[in-house]
Amino acid sequence: CTLVLDSKTSTPLIMQGDCDSRVTPASTFKIGLAAMGFNEGILKDAHNPTFPFREGYPDWGGDNWKQPTDPTRWLKYSVVWYSQQITHRLGKEKFADYVKRFQYGNADVSGDPGKNNGLERAWIASSLKISPMEEAGFLSRLLNGTLPISPEATAKTIALVETLPDKPNGWTIQGKTGAAFPRRADGSFDHAKSWGWYVGWARRDDRTVVFARLLQDEKKEEPRTSLRARDGILAELPAILAKN
8 A cells, every 4th residue: 555645635646556444553653652661751862761681582683783872762763671661561451541542443462363472472473453444543542632742742752753764856754664464364474465555744834744655565575564664665656745
């Protein structure tokens, strides 16, 4: 799916492919987690709190995941264990309530069947699923200040999402990647058919658009799917915005 919407009117500027089927949000869910974390005071600002890496934490992200991590570093390197620090501090009930009130996809944070691991990985190839159209709706609610969080939490969440250095035609672009492998029937991961997301928004003057690009590989490719999703939509966005 390639989707670009006006954030105020929800008018599609472009909508190509299947933008209504739900899949795992993967690390794009960190935007939602940031909103919860700031609203609850778990997250203080862009650099507080810093949590240390501990043995036993997810470390498949390599050395970047084995460092003390603050909110900025968390989003930059998509550090899964930092997400888990937030969800565990929220607790099951509050976490589930936030996701429901955010109207985030199917709002199912139960995790893998029978494993009681919703706080660890509901958003990573597990129970929580969202469509590109729903991602765009969630981002619009964040940007329009209509999520059930404080104005301060809203502002801090928006500011935390990575801002790209380039400003094509004066547009400021912020976004987040996400990637995950689908599960086979036996529960194993299909490493050849990775999902790759890039979601975010572009602002110029008083206009804001939200976008979502979702890819799924047919075979393992390089660079990884999420980076191709990001680079693809960023290459096309200036022309899409120029026409609209």
